[in-house]
Amino acid sequence: MRSSAPAHVVIIGGGISGLTAAWQLARRARSAGHRLAITVLEASERLGGQLDSVALMAAGPVIDVGAESLLIRPGEDAEQLLADIGLADELAASSALRAAIHTHGALHPLPTSHVMGIPAGDRALRELIATGLISTHGVQRAQADLTAPASPLVGDVPLGPYLRERIGDELVDLLISPLLAGVYGGHPDQLSLEATLPLLYRLALAGESSIIASSGHLLHPAGDEHGRGGTITPAATELPTPVIAEQPGTSLPSGARMMTLKGGLATLPHVLAEHLRTSHGVQIHTRTPVRRLDRHPETHHNGGRQRWNVVIDGRPGRAIEADAIIVATPAPTASSLVAEHAPAAAAALSDLQHVGITIVSLAFLRSDWPTTPAVSGYLVPAVEGRAVKAVTFSFVKWPHLAAASPELMLVRLSLALPRLAERAAETPPSTDEDLITVAAAELKRTMGVRGRPIAAHITRWHPGLPQYVVGHRDRVRQIRRALAGVPDLAVCGTAYDGVGISACITAAVTAAAQTWGSLNRHDHHSTITRPAVAHASGQSPASEPVTAAAVGPAEAS
Known part of the structure; x- marks a missing residue:
């Protein structure tokens, strides 16, 4: 040269x-x-x-069919990038409505204060009873974490078994597992504690006994009724952030906002x-x-x-x-x-290793829905054995979409096809029509939606999400x-x-x-x-x- x-x-x-x-x-x-x-x-x-946006219909709004949300923290690189290229004013905030867990035939709102499903302190744990998601027995089992001695750690461990030992199966299966699947696509029994919850891992490695108290410290470092004090100041920038499927309802670090762009993240x-x-x-x-x-x-x-x-x-x-x-x-x-x-x-x-992602985006006429959902979406625990693992009511979560097309109900469903592949009695849907049928049946079952969608888009991401x-x-x-x-x-x-x-x-x-x-x-x-x-x-x-x-x-x- x-x-x-x-x-x-x-x-x-x-x-x-x-x-x-x-x-x-x-x-x-x-x-x-x-x-x-x-x-x-x-x-x-x-x-x-994985940032892709389409209009499901010629005259309809543009929606995200890949990643759909961006976590903005003050002063971080993402915020600076958007400002540098003139997109800061194009950000659109999500609604204040929480997401839910759908299990045992009903919707249960997510708790208000948690770190990837781990209650942020004793009070947050007790609030779980009011959601109806976790039984009284399940809450009592999780409360044992507050007084149990520390679980010795000398290095990285599988997240699932560690949490089950601390807080029991019920909380892991019905709340933590679906939230983790929404972010990483995998199963907590294989995922790394160090990589997925690095701050909680460091606290446990340092000898902190209670993971519930540690979660309280992370979200409330100054100390309040949710935790046991303000002795730990977390680096909130290391909390995991979502990609393809949202992490609905998870408590955000102070100042953080879950956003999208008005014209789609693409x-x-x-x-x-x-x-x-x-x-x-x-x-x-x-x-x-x-x-x-x-x-x-x-x-x-x-x-x-x-x-x-x-x-x-x-x-x-x-x-x-x-x-x-x-x-x-x-x-x-x-x-x-x-x-x-x-x-x-x-x-x-x-x-x-990777897990492939399949997203079905649908448009319905509002008249086909008996009512407007009171939540922004819901997650389905793997123990339910259903193909659908997450549903986002886009017209509820993102108010700008509802304002653009008030006559439409826009929904996206994330399918966990490996769940069905693991069950010998069922063959996972493969064609676009099969996937749309599965998605529509899910919405009929949970929300009473009538009729078929008037437009649809199928997204298949391969190799998909890396498994930590x-x-x-x-x-x-x-x-x-x-x-x-x-x-x-x-x-x-x-x-x-x-x-x-x-x-x-x-x-x-x-x-x-x-x-x-x-x-x-x-x-x-x-x-x-x-x-x-x-x-x-x-x-x-x-x-x-x-x-x-x-x-x-x-x-x-």
């Missing part, structure tokens, strides 16, 4: 993680007065990853991409899968380190040269791409140790530090900072130009720029 040419960063993955990383790098370069070329490559036909990646193109000259290409990452055969002036060749799948002899790479893809793709250069990281990534099973934090540490030896290769996404949108944005900011530091150590500062295309021979004539024809169709502006 000519010494006058700029450094070039290639970001693989055009979801919110990859686009945020591009934004952060572009802003850093401009603030520093440096010049940087950035290319984003997305394998699918659209940007946004507005975020689309507006961000437009800013990247028009304001920073970032090249963004969809339908451009990356096959592998090679080291350039020649050593360039960047501290004696070889540059990268990013080999595009289906385009023999074509590759894009890069000085640094950020892999912002799901774990299986990331594992394949880093395998040659960080085999230990690839092995840890390949061990990460026992040892997840150790695996992430292993990945980072392995990648520390390859400083011009960074990773970010849902596989590492959180599955929520806000967590992904923060992780992307960190990956961009790492990449920026790597570039600066090798003094790449010059003019932004389109990166050269390397031939299979390794030669890269400067006269051949990257174009849509070279690496794939550019995503339409």
Whole structure:
């Protein structure tokens, strides 16, 4: 590479993680007065990853058919990003109505003060009796946690068994398990205590005996009637946040708000991409899968380190040269791409299991509903054995949707098809029509809805949500140790530090900072130009720029 040419960063993955990383790098370069070329490559036909919004009907409002809510905490990266790209005024708040649990044929409102279903103090525990969700016996069993000695911890443990020992089966099965399934898609008996509830894990590791009292401390650090005092000040930023299925009714840290965007959350990646193109000259290409990452055969002036060749799948002899790479893809793709250069990281990534997500979004006429629900949605415990695990009454949860189309009832249902697959007597629904039938039957059963939906949309996310099973934090540490030896290769996404949108944005900011530091150590500062295309021979004539024809169709502006 000519010494006058700029450094070039290639970001693989055009979801919110990859686009945020591009934004952060572009802003850093401009603030520093440096010049940087950035290319984003997305394998699918659209940007946004799990942020997707559609209009179910030609004249209907746009609704989210992927992730539907964003946890905004004051001063954090997500809030800053929205402000930077002019979307702060487009935020829409959820309604004040709580969600519920549907079990034993009835809706039971979620308690008002809890951490992922764990009551935040003794008073919150006693309030459970009034909800009708937990029996008096179940509450008495959970109260034993307040006086029982600490459960010794020397490391990470499965969340489910640990909680069952502390507070009993009933509270875990009917409240905690459905909330965890709504966030992670998995079963608490496999999920990691350290990764899913990191602050409670640290308190338990430090010898705090009661998990109920610890939850009270986390939500009420100053101490009040819900907890046992204000001796612990939590880092609320580490509380888990939701992705595909909401975490309905969970108590939020002080100042946090559950929000969406009026035009759907897909507005975020689309507006961000437009800013990247028009304001920073970032090249963004969809339908451009990356096959592998090679080291350039020649050593360039960047501290004696070889540059990268990013080999595009289906385009023999074509590759894009890069000085640094950020892999912002799901774990299986990331594992394949880093395998040659960080085999230990690839092995840890390949061990990460996923649960596929199926969401059915429906539109009904309001006249088909006997009444408007008094809750924003409900969760279904796995012990019920039903295909549906979560229902969101979008027209109730998001008032702006009801205002836009008062004649419609918009609903989204998250299906847990593995629940049925585990039951030999039942075959999980597979076709779109089967899924719509299952969803409509659920609403008829629980809400008395008449007739069929007038519009529907099916979302299937694969590989789906990463499962933070026992040892997840150790695996992430292993990945980072392995990648520390390859400083011009960074990773970010849902596989590492959180599955929520806000967590992904923060992780992307960190990956961009790492990449920026790597570039600066090798003094790449010059003019932004389109990166050269390397031939299979390794030669890269400067006269051949990257174009849509070279690496794939550019995503339409």
